[in-house]
Amino acid sequence: VNASRSRFVMGGHLVYAAHFETGMGYRNDNTSGIPIGDAPETMYMVVGGKRYNKGCCFDYGNAETDNRDDGKGTMEAVYWGSAMGGQAHQGTGKGPWVMADLENGLWAGNAERGNDQAPLEADFVTAMLKGDTGNHWALKGGDAQTTSLRMLFDGPRPQGYSPMRKQGAMILGIGGDNGAFAVGTFYEGVLTRGYTSDAADDAVQANIFAAGYGRKDGLSKRRHTAIHV
16 A cells, blocks of 8 residues: 555654555464464554445455355455445445455444444544443544544344354454455554453553644643553
């Protein structure tokens, strides 16, 4: 990708992002330590909130190691965009939404239709997916220029997705089968083992805010309390 396409100010410094056009993406099929099967994991990414489309799929997370669609539950990646209809089980309005790409479906909740997640509108967006073990998962999202994260969904998996069959590859900007029809701007992201606590999620968002996305002044003058989890 062309990093010079997405220069921006962060905490008073000029920095660069990964600017994805259609046909672009990253993948590592030979990872170590990435959760597989129904093991729990948590991931987040910070993306450009104004840059997205309906294409498949602007994902970041856990995918198939053979670059193919291996069926429901064989991947678990956080998605940003406005995909609607078909295998996209979107929220309300016209998007964009934070969704989970669980293979053969983008999910804003666990309903085929009628998920009540509202579009998330911000210049910089934190998108978080938490995949628990034992038929439970959650989505969170928020404005990366604030300290608050909103719970977008918390409940059981969609029908046919438990137990999960994750394989442990890592992708960015593409779908599990290398679908590369999406656009997006990626600033940062983390995938970690385990289902994180709300306190840990809030601490991550506080650090994202303190980094100063879009601010010309350096670090925020607001006082933050360290959270140990």
